[in-house]
Every structure is written in C-alpha cells, then in structure tokens.
Amino acid sequence: MTETRSAPADGCPVAHRTTEPVFDEAYFADPYPLYDQLRTAGPAHRVTAPDGSTVWLVTRYADVRQGLADQRLARHPKYNKGGYTGIPLPDDLRVILATTDPPHHTRLRSLINAAFTRRRIESLRPRVDEVVDGLLDAMADTEGTVDLVSALAAPLPITIICDLLGIPEDERGAFRAYTDNIVGTDPAGAAQGCRDMVAFLKRMIALKRTEPDDALITGLIDARDQDDRLTESEMVGMAFMILIGGYDTTLSMISSGALALLRDPERASQLRAYPELMPAAVEELLRFEAPVQNAIRRFATEDLVIGGVPIEAGSAVVLSIGSAGRDPEQYACPARMDFERDDTTHVSFGFGPHFCPGAQLGRMEVAVSLRQLLTRFPEMALADEALRYRPGFTFRELSTLPVVLGKQADR
Numbered sequence: 001m002t003e004t005r006s007a008p009a010d011g012c013p014v015a016h017r018t019t020e021p022v023f024d025e026a027y028f029a030d031p032y033p034l035y036d037q038l039r040t041a042g043p044a045h046r047v048t049a050p051d052g053s054t055v056w057l058v059t060r061y062a063d064v065r066q067g068l069a070d071q072r073l074a075r076h077p078k079y080n081k082g083g084y085t086g087i088p089l090p091d092d093l094r095v096i097l098a099t100t101d102p103p104h105h106t107r108l109r110s111l112i113n114a115a116f117t118r119r120r121i122e123s124l125r126p127r128v129d130e131v132v133d134g135l136l137d138a139m140a141d142t143e144g145t146v147d148l149v150s151a152l153a154a155p156l157p158i159t160i161i162c163d164l165l166g167i168p169e170d171e172r173g174a175f176r177a178y179t180d181n182i183v184g185t186d187p188a189g190a191a192q193g194c195r196d197m198v199a200f201l202k203r204m205i206a207l208k209r210t211e212p213d214d215a216l217i218t219g220l221i222d223a224r225d226q227d228d229r230l231t232e233s234e235m236v237g238m239a240f241m242i243l244i245g246g247y248d249t250t251l252s253m254i255s256s257g258a259l260a261l262l263r264d265p266e267r268a269s270q271l272r273a274y275p276e277l278m279p280a281a282v283e284e285l286l287r288f289e290a291p292v293q294n295a296i297r298r299f300a301t302e303d304l305v306i307g308g309v310p311i312e313a314g315s316a317v318v319l320s321i322g323s324a325g326r327d328p329e330q331y332a333c334p335a336r337m338d339f340e341r342d343d344t345t346h347v348s349f350g351f352g353p354h355f356c357p358g359a360q361l362g363r364m365e366v367a368v369s370l371r372q373l374l375t376r377f378p379e380m381a382l383a384d385e386a387l388r389y390r391p392g393f394t395f396r397e398l399s400t401l402p403v404v405l406g407k408q409a410d411r
C-alpha cells in the first residue's frame with residue numbers, strides 16, 4: 001500500500017494512504033492483514049465503509065480504548081453532519097441504548113444493569129448447560145457433516161434471550177423468523193424485520209400485563225408502572241437491544257472460538273487437559289476474534305484530535321475493536337493464540353458508558369459451549385476449509401461451520 005505523509009496543524013505526522021482500503025470478500029474472510037497495514041500507516045483513516053458512507057476508522061488499541069469512553073464521541077445522530085442515515089428504524093426504535101448518550105443513556109442503562117446482575121446471570125448457568133447438552137445430543141444423532149452455526153451457535157443465544165425476556169414457547173418460532181430477517185443481509189428485509197419485531201414486542205408487553213412472570217419484560221413493565229420511568233417505546237427498544245446485542249455477538253464467538261480451536265489442536269488439547277484455563281481461553285478468543293470488529297459509529301460533538309489526527313466536529317468515527325485486539329504495541333505476538341497471556345485487557349465488550357451489559361452471559365454461553373464440544377467430541381474436525389463469512393462491517397460472523405464430529409466420548 002502506498003502512502004504519503006503530511007503534517008497537520010499540531011505538527012504530528014499523519015499517514016494518508018493513496019489507496020482506498022477495500023472492504024470486500026477478502027476482508028470479511030480475514031480482516032487482520034488490512035488492519036495491520038492501516039495501523040502501521042497511521043492511527044486514523046478516512047475510509048468508505050461498505051455501506052458507502054465516509055467514516056474515520058481508528059485502528060490502534062490505546063486510541064480505540066480511549067475513544068470508546070470519550071463523551072465527545074456521541075451516539076445520537078443529531079451530531080452527525082455527514083448525511084449518514086443508516087437503516088431506517090421504526091419510530092419506536094428511535095431512542096434506544098445504541099442511539100443515546102448520558103444522561104438519557106445512563107437512565108436506560110440503570111434499568112438493564114439491574115436485570116443483568118452477576119448473581120442473576122450466574123443463576124442461568126444450569127439452563128445454559130441444559131440447552132447446550134440438548135443441542136449436542138441432536139448433533140450427535142446427525143449423520144455426516146454438521147453445521148455448528150445452525151446446530152449450536154445460533155439456537156443457543158436465541159433460546160437464552162427468549163428465556164430472559166419471557167417469550168412463551170409457542171411464540172418463539174415467530175420471534176426467530178423476525179430475528180433472522182433483522183440480522184440478514186437484505187436491508188429491505190431488515191427494515192421489515194424491525195417493524196415486525198416492534199409489533200411482536202408490543203403484543204408481548206400486552207400479554208405480560210395480564211400474565212406477569214419473573215422475566216425481563218415483566219420487570220420492565222414493573223419499572224414503568226412503579227415510577228413511570230420507561231415509556232412504552234423505551235420498553236420495546238430495551239427488549240430489542242437485548243436481542244440485537246446478544247444474538248450475533250454470541251453466535252459469532254461460539255463459532256469463531258470453535259474454529260480457532262479446530263485450527264489449533266495444541267491449544268484444544270491444552271484446554272481438555274486443563275479445563276480451569278477456560279475463562280482465560282474465552283478472554284483470549286475474544287481478543288483474537290472480536291465478534292464486534294468495528295464499534296457502532298460515533299459522531300464527534302466538537303473538533304478533536306485522535307492519535308494526533310484532527311477530526312472535524314460532526315464526523316463519523318468508527319473505533320476498530322478487531323484491529324485493537326491485534327495491535328503489537330499492546331500484545332506481544334498478537335496473531336498467536338495464548339491462553340496464558342499476561343495482558344487480557346481487551347476491548348471486545350467495549351469500554352466506558354456503552355460497555356456490554358451482557359458480557360458475563362456471553363462469556364458463560366461461550367465457555368459452556370466450548371467445554372462441552374471439546375469433551376464430548378474429542379475427534380471433531382473441520383469438514384471444509386473453504387469457509388464463508390457474512391458480509392458486514394460491524395460483526396465478524398461465519399455463515400456456516402461444517403464439521404465432522406467423529407466418535408463421541410463416553411459420558
């Protein structure tokens with residue numbers, strides 16, 4: 001990649017590449033070589049995102065971490081001066097965690113934080129174990145090649161999200177169909193999926209008013225009824241964010257984690273021999289293959305400087321979590337998976353006010369899935385090296401992960 005150097009107002013040299021980086025099939029399959037080039041060339045780059053919009057892409061760990069917590073990088077679209085519109089969201093989804101900033105965001109977050117306490121999440125562990133066990137039983141009964149994405153990585157998080165929200169069993173088919181549209185690659189289908197989901201969630205809220213339970217939608221209704229803190233739209237938005245936040249991310253980490261272990265049998269054997277390494281392994285996998293490659297875009301509320309690069313007020317800024325996780329300034333030999341690494345301070349769950357409220361749950365689902373896969377199917381092997389990733393700038397997500405299970409271990 002060719003580059004020229006110039007000195008901006010503050011005298012710090014900034015690299016301007018003369019070649020525009022391309023976010024294509026090769027990038028979706030393996031984004032890390034491009035990040036390496038960009039990081040070496042400079043701390044922030046004006047690039048054309050896959051949706052055609054222009055953003056500043058920030059590539060180095062220190063800048064990404066600082067940017068995630070910087071209140072001058074706001075989420076509310078009113079700060080956007082670049083004409084970016086994004087996916088057209090229904091009115092009920094205009095004010096959600098993803099598009100608000102403190103203090104409004106703080107109010108919404110306090111409600112979700114109350115629902116995602118460490119104790120409550122830990123109490124879900126037996127259920128996560130049971131669901132994984134059932135999914136692996138079904139896999140074991142399958143002849144030939146098994147797709148780990150559709151057999152495990154997709155159904156586990158969606159089942160747990162339905163449990164969390166209190167979606168009745170007989171409504172889960174519709175919930176999954178709308179979800180599949182929302183996270184699909186067709187923008188018109190995604191917009192329709194959002195509208196369907198809003199109507200569905202409103203129906204669920206009405207149902208829980210007459211048939212309350214101890215799940216989250218009832219909890220949100222109680223919060224609203226007690227001191228009128230949540231509007232109806234905010235309740236819908238909250239349930240929607242839990243779905244969007246918890247589905248693709250966990251799906252991605254289970255499938256990328258399984259793939260990383262299939263490609264590194266030494267690390268897989270190490271985990272089988274020392275299962276107590278699993279929590280550290282999950283953190284390392286999160287660094288190594290961040291499910292959210294590029295954080296949700298922010299907008300500069302004023303002129304500011306990132307890593308010496310001047311950014312104009314109103315510009316869209318994307319903090320590259322995937323690139324930060326492979327920054328050699330932060331991690332020794334970043335392209336190597338090492339479950340005994342000293343530095344586990346990754347930003348794969350974000351940092352600052354938008355830090356992932358589902359981090360503990362995500363970690364648990366990934367750890368339980370990988371532990372059971374490793375112990376039940378010690379002979380499991382990749383069935384096809386030609387893997388496809390879904391096109392996308394935010395999530396890194398395998399479309400399928402075909403494996404041959406081999407003999408099941410005695411239980």
Ligand code: HEM
Pocket residue numbers: 068097098109161241242243244245246247249250253290291292295296297321347348349350351353354355356357358359361362363366
């Ligand atoms: C391995 C799994 C997961 C990963 C890697 C992950 C990653 C992230 C990241 C990076 C963010 C911040 C994005 C940004 O600041 O631009 C985030 C936010 C969020 N996540 Fe997660 N997540 C995971 C699992 C979950 C789960 C299981 C849930 C809920 C069931 C969840 C719900 C959310 C919500 C609601 C937000 C928005 C928070 C806010 O804006 O204040 N996530 N997640």
